[in-house]
Amino acid sequence: MGIGETTLLLLAGLIPLGYAGFYLGRRKALTTVADGVRMHSRPQQYGWYSVVSMGIPAIGVAIAASLLNLLGWITLPAELVLLMSLVTAAAGLGYGLKAVRPTLRARNALDNIIRWLLLGAALISIMTTIAIVLSVIFEAMRFFREVSVWEFITGTVWSPGDSFLEAAGRGDEISEGGGAVFGSVPLFAGTFMVTAIAMIVALPIGLLSAIFMSEYASPKIRGIAKPMLEVLAGIPTVVYGFFAAITVTPVIVDLAGFFGLDASYSNILSPGIVMGIMIIPFISSLSDDVINSIPQSLREGAFALGTTRSETIRSIVVPAALPGVISAFLLGVSRALGETMIVVMAAGVRPNLTWNPLEDMTTVTVNIVMALTGDQSFDSPQTLSAFALGLVLFIVTLTLNIISTILVRRFKQEYD
Amino acid sequence: MTDQSENNTPRLTGSVNDPRMRRRYRAERRFHAYCISAVLVALAIIVTFFSDIIGQGYTAFWHHEVQVTLDYNERSERIGQFALDSDLRDVASRGATRSIPRAIDRNPDLLGTTETTWVPVKGDIDQHFKNDKALSDSLEEKVNRLLADGQIRNAFNSRFFTAGDSKLPELAGIFSAAVGTLYVLGITLLFAFPIGVMSAVYLEEFAPDNKLTQTIEVNINNLAAVPSIIFGLLGLALFINFFGVPRSSALAGGLTLGLMTLPIIIISTRAALRAVPDPIRLGAFAMGCSRWQVVRDHVLPASLPGILTGTIIGLAQAMGETAPLIIIGMIAYIPEAPTGIFQSATVLPAQIFTWASEPESAYVEKTAAGIMVLLAVLLTLNAAAVLLRRKFERRW
The missing domain is CATH 1.10.3720.10 (MetI-like)
Known part of the structure; x- marks a missing residue:
């Protein structure tokens, strides 16, 4: 029996039992009430109490058994698990029905169970974080068993190309000096280059748009411009990638050619600019929020001293909003670092240490995708390198997010 | 002494004749213009973006079709291409005839019948009509003649919505x-x-x-x-x-x-x-x-x-x-x-x-x-x- 069938059979058993439990529990409560005895809770709450005392142990048994199977500690046949679960369900139902009596506080018990269920749901997000950390660290450790951490962090040559030959036991086919080298500096250089270009585009446009919308625009214009800008945030990154590769790159190559410069068709400038466009709405809407939460009295005080609007903005509003603006900037940087599709589609694949944005460069995310979409076996160092890169990316973006959260909290404390 | 008296009189702020005031107002207008141009740049990007995507994509909702007579005979039972008039084999999409052997297999009554229908042209020919893609001279002459005869038409590409991915671009859909x-x-x-x-x-x-x-x-x-x-x-x-x-x-x-x-x-x-x-x-x-x-x-x-x-x-x-x-x-x-x-x-x-x-x-x-x-x-x-x-x- 497959997992799907077993689950279906389990549900086919539990749902009728649940119905039976509800009606039997409620009937018992109703007959007790009819006899003139006052019960603590409403009859249907006793019904639900029976359902819960049937369902939770049964589902618990099923989940525990499948977890044990998954971990490979004990292997139980699916039929046995099904049987155990249904027997537990029947026993639970019997217990639940027996417990229905006037003194039973079914309502409080239900409230407690619901509280635990909800807590369980809330813990899933914590477990997601733990799972991310564990899975990425676990696979990265396997990578660092073969490649030294120091070489990974400081090496300036990234050439995983031949590692799959080694993994396949064909190490002798590797050309002279062509073994796998995992120095991640060129990848991070590319990532920082593309992030820097993106922020050079996004910060001025985003910040000035935010200032325009919160300080200059009439409510009507603001009502049009703000949603328009937010359209940019709803565009999928794969679409930006296509735009960068098909439209922006040729324009940049032509422009560079016009000025007598030589630009690569996978230059890093084009994905950088398009990524900047993608980040504009983040910067503008976050800055807009902070600027709006600056108390009006600060502005009025400045106006009373005779400053013009732009002087007020430059010397009062923006300095007051600075922590929020920096936080928006950091969130934007974190977005840019982790952005994948734009660089996969428009940036290069050749690790290249350069300051020239017209040359092709590759990034961390591009290499994660390349490592995991190739034909290598999962155990090859190239595949595992994706997790090492992912680990660094996760740590860097997490740090940026935490700093940004702290800044915003300080800012809010100051003005709330 | 006029200089000094001018310096001593309290200046009326807001006086438009004051050079310092004028400078400050200019700075004000400049800053306002920067802010407006930031929004305009963003809006221009949005317009460019959408018109670029639509300009490149709208043509895909139409495609060219050629009218063919499919001949279900012994040869096309084995190789679908033979159902086509030999003259049209380099015009009609290969994919249009690919399923013919299976169709005959499923319904043997088809054998010996013919069917006149419209099928997509090859991707290159479609691109020739849309983007002037270069074709061989003889082929170009042929498709232009077919178009003039009404044997090739430009029709709504419903296949784009009803077909899956394909290695032949003229057949690919979403x-x-x-x-x-x-x-x-x-x-x-x-x-x-x-x-x-x-x-x-x-x-x-x-x-x-x-x-x-x-x-x-x-x-x-x-x-x-x-x-x-x-x-x-x-x-x-x-x-x-x-x-x-x-x-x-x-x-x-x-x-x-x-x-x-x-x-x-x-x-x-x-x-x-x-x-x-x-x-x-x-x-x-x-x-x-x-x-x-x-x-x-x-x-x-x-x-x-x-x-x-x-x-x-x-x-x-x-x-x-x-x-x-x-x-x-x-x-x-x-x-x-x-x-x-x-x-x-x-x-x-x-x-x-x-x-x-x-x-x-x-x-x-x-x-x-x-x-x-x-x-x-x-x-x-x-x-x-x-x-x-x-x-x-x-x-x-």
Whole structure:
């Protein structure tokens, strides 16, 4: 029996039992009430109490058994698990029905169970974080068993190309000096280059748009411009990638050619600019929020001293909003670092240490995708390198997010 | 002495003749202009972007078809190409006749009959009409003659919506990707909506203010900002390698996107719950409701529009996501729509990515057209979310 069938059979058993439990529990409560005895809770709450005392142990048994199977500690046949679960369900139902009596506080018990269920749901997000950390660290450790951490962090040559030959036991086919080298500096250089270009585009446009919308625009214009800008945030990154590769790159190559410069068709400038466009709405809407939460009295005080609007903005509003603006900037940087599709589609694949944005460069995310979409076996160092890169990316973006959260909290404390 | 007297008289601020005032006003106008031009640049980018995509993609909704007479004979029973008039074999798409042997096999009565029908022309010829792609002289002369004779026509490309992916650009469509998207989003919704709403209800209505609650809150905010590709790594390690979910399947994709959408749904649901004023809760408590009864009968119904708005926005974001799905292998070549959640599937953004990497120029318009469909759906979803909020939002 497959997992799907077993689950279906389990549900086919539990749902009728649940119905039976509800009606039997409620009937018992109703007959007790009819006899003139006052019960603590409403009859249907006793019904639900029976359902819960049937369902939770049964589902618990099923989940525990499948977890044990998954971990490979004990292997139980699916039929046995099904049987155990249904027997537990029947026993639970019997217990639940027996417990229905006037003194039973079914309502409080239900409230407690619901509280635990909800807590369980809330813990899933914590477990997601733990799972991310564990899975990425676990696979990265396997990578660092073969490649030294120091070489990974400081090496300036990234050439995983031949590692799959080694993994396949064909190490002798590797050309002279062509073994796998995992120095991640060129990848991070590319990532920082593309992030820097993106922020050079996004910060001025985003910040000035935010200032325009919160300080200059009439409510009507603001009502049009703000949603328009937010359209940019709803565009999928794969679409930006296509735009960068098909439209922006040729324009940049032509422009560079016009000025007598030589630009690569996978230059890093084009994905950088398009990524900047993608980040504009983040910067503008976050800055807009902070600027709006600056108390009006600060502005009025400045106006009373005779400053013009732009002087007020430059010397009062923006300095007051600075922590929020920096936080928006950091969130934007974190977005840019982790952005994948734009660089996969428009940036290069050749690790290249350069300051020239017209040359092709590759990034961390591009290499994660390349490592995991190739034909290598999962155990090859190239595949595992994706997790090492992912680990660094996760740590860097997490740090940026935490700093940004702290800044915003300080800012809010100051003005709330 | 006039100089000095001028310096001593108190200046009337705001006097337009004062050079310093004039400088300050100029600076003011300059700054205002910078701000306006930033917004205008952003709007210009939006206009350029949309007109570029539409300009490249609208042609894909029409294509050229050639009228052929399919001859179901012994030869075409083996090789479909022979059903065509030999003159049209280099005009009509190879794919149009590919299924003929199977059709005859299934329905032997066809043998010996003929059928006149319109089939797509080869991708190169379609591109010749649309973008002046160079053809060999004889072929160019032939297709121009056929066009003049009315044997080639420009027709609505319904195949784009009803066919799956194909290695022949003239036959490729978005149907299998659209079905895959529905499967994936369905799983995302089933996973993220209940868990997200339950988490938010716990945090807003039930949770005591202790260390655990604060940890969960901080954690959710951080999770919302984790790069999507990291969720792909998680999906690969957790669902595929650990739980053994089939690679490329809609289930793996849906669960991965579900984990990614979860924090978005939690955050927006919490905002919606917080917007319900406390007197509603206190009133219900005063009538003797338990906490769960307060939430179920009063708080949740009042906040439902906000919760649904957040969910739609979260789903729209999941629908456009590509990077995590590439990591878990959802860029396979899928010509047939999947019929189950364990089968290999692809989604619209992944289909767009696959087409964008194809070298043939005919795929460029397909890619842009796929993008137009995706953007239309996303904009509709977002507009629906905004309308929902406007229509049902209650001011307390």
